[in-house]
Amino acid sequence: MKAIVYHKKDPSDKLIYCDVEKPRPNDNEVLIKIVCASLNAADYRSMKMGITPKKKIFGSAIAGKIESVGKNIQQFKPGDEVLGDLSDFGFGGLAEYALAPEKALVLKPAKILFEEAVTLPVAATTALKALRDKGNIQKELKMLIVGAAGGVGTFAVQLAKYYGTIITAVCGTKNMEQARALGADHVIDYTKEDFTKSNERYDLIVAINGTYPLLGYRKILSSNGIYVMVGGGLLQVMKSIFFGWLLSFGKKKMRYLSAKANQKDLDFVVKLLENHKIKPVIEKRYSLDRTAEAMDYLSEGHAQGKVIITVEG
Numbered sequence: 171m172k173a174i175v176y177h178k179k180d181p182s183d184k185l186i187y188c189d190v191e192k193p194r195p196n197d198n199e200v201l202i203k204i205v206c207a208s209l210n211a212a213d214y215r216s217m218k219m220g221i222t223p224k225k226k227i228f229g230s231a232i233a234g235k236i237e238s239v240g241k242n243i244q245q246f247k248p249g250d251e252v253l254g255d256l257s258d259f260g261f262g263g264l265a266e267y268a269l270a271p272e273k274a275l276v277l278k279p280a281k282i283l284f285e286e287a288v289t290l291p292v293a294a295t296t297a298l299k300a301l302r303d304k305g306n307i308q309k310e311l312k313m314l315i316v317g318a319a320g321g322v323g324t325f326a327v328q329l330a331k332y333y334g335t336i337i338t339a340v341c342g343t344k345n346m347e348q349a350r351a352l353g354a355d356h357v358i359d360y361t362k363e364d365f366t367k368s369n370e371r372y373d374l375i376v377a378i379n380g381t382y383p384l385l386g387y388r389k390i391l392s393s394n395g396i397y398v399m400v401g402g403g404l405l406q407v408m409k410s411i412f413f414g415w416l417l418s419f420g421k422k423k424m425r426y427l428s429a430k431a432n433q434k435d436l437d438f439v440v441k442l443l444e445n446h447k448i449k450p451v452i453e454k455r456y457s458l459d460r461t462a463e464a465m466d467y468l469s470e471g472h473a474q475g476k477v478i479i480t481v482e483g
Contacts, residue, residue: 173265174461176217176226184217185462190225192267197240199269202252204234204481205284207263209461210292210321211379211401214469229263230256231291232270233284234482243272251278253440255291255431264461266481276437279444286443289450289476293321294439296400296429297329297376304398304425305374309334312392314365317378318354319345321476322400324451325439326376327352332447338372340365345474348451366390376400379471384424394421400429451475 171192174185195201208231216228233253236246246252254275262268278287300322301307313330317323318339330337331353339354346357358365366386375387375397387397442448453475456464461479468477 171266172458173227174229174458176222176228178220178222185228185465187459187461190227190265193225193262193269195238195240195269197242198271199240200236200243200246200252200272200275201238202232202234202254202268202270202275203237204232204263204266204268206234206288206481207232207479208288208291208293208321209464209468209477209479210257211468212257212292213261214465215401217465223262224260225262227262227265227268229261229265229268229479231288231293232256232263232268233278233288234268237267245272246275246277251280251284252276253278253284253287253291253436255295255436257292258431264458264479266458273433274431276433276440279440282440282444285452285455285478285480286450287440288478289321289452290439290443291431291436292429293476294325294329294443294448295432295435296427297322297325298435298439299429299432300376300398300400300427301326301329301333301374304427305376305396307333307335307374311335311373312338312371314338314340314372314375314390315354315378316340316360316365316375316382318349318352318357319475320378320471320473321451322378324348324352324475325448326378327354328448329442332442335374338365338370342472348474352451371395374398388422388424391422396423396425398425398427400427452478454478455480 173190236250252275313335319341338356339349371392455478
C-alpha cells in the first residue's frame with residue numbers, strides 16, 4: 171500500500187510517499203481502508219520533538235471503510251463506514267490502510283460526507299474537552315476564545331454558541347468574518363489590539379496555542395474565572411503546567427488540557443454535526459502524495475480551518 175513514512179534523520183525530506191506492507195489486524199483490531207485523513211497540530215509538533223509513531227506513519231484523525239475485523243471485535247463489521255482518533259493508538263492514518271482498536275472509532279452517519287466526518291476527531295473533541303471538562307462551561311458565561319480560526323478554534327466557537335455563552339473571538343484580520351459567521355458575538359483582531367490590556371473580564375478563557383503571557387490572561391479573568399490552554403509547543407506546555415499551578419490561587423484557575431481520544435466524546439460531536447449544531451470549516455485539500463506540502467502549510471500556524479488529506483479517489 172501507499173503511505174507517508176516519517177524519516178526522522180533526513181533533514182531535507184522527512185515525509186516520504188512510498189510503498190509499505192499492508193497491515194493485518196490482530197484479534198482486537200479492525201483494518202480500515204482510509205478515504206481521508208485530517209492533519210492536526212499534534213502531527214507536526216510530534217515531528218518537531220523527534221517523536222516517531224508506530225510504523226513511522228503519522229495521522230491521527232481518519233475516516234474510511236472497515237475492510238476486515240479481528241475475531242474479538244463486537245461493535246463493527248466489514249463494510250461499516252467509520253471515523254476515529256488514532257492519536258493514542260500509534261497513529262498510522264496517513265496511508266491507504268490503517269489499524270485501530272474498537273474504542274478509537276465510531277460509526278459515520280450515512281448523510282455525513284467522509285471529509286466532513288474526518289474534521290471531528292482531535293479538533294472537535296479537543297474543543298469539547300476544553301470547554302466542558304476543563305472550562306466548566308455554562309450558559310451566559312462571558313467567554314474569550316484565543317486562536318479562533320484554526321481547526322480547534324472554529325469548533326470551539328461553535329460549541330460555545332451551542333452551550334449558550336457570550337463569545338469574544340480573537341483572530342487575525344482575514345478571519346474576523348468567519349468567526350462572526352460561526353457564532354462569535356464580538357471579534358478582536360489581535361494584529362490591532364492587545365486584549366490582555368483591556369478592561370474586559372471573562373469567566374472562561376480558552377487559548378489555543380496561545381503565546382500571550384499567563385499573567386496577562388489571569389488579569390482579564392473574572393474573580394472566579396477559568397483559563398484553559400490547549401496545545402502549544404513544548405516550552406509553552408511546560409510553562410502553562412508549572413506557572414499555571416502557581417497562578418491558580420484565590421478562585422481563579424489556570425489549567426492546561428492534554429486531550430485524549432474518547433469514543434463517547436467523538437460520538438457526541440458526530441451527533442452535533444448530524445443535527446446541524448456544528449459544521450466543519452475545511453480550508454484546503456491535498457492528495458496523499460502531497461502530505462509533506464500540507465504539513466508545511468499547517469505548521470505555519472495560519473490555517474483558516476481544517477486541512478484534509480484525500481487518500482481514496
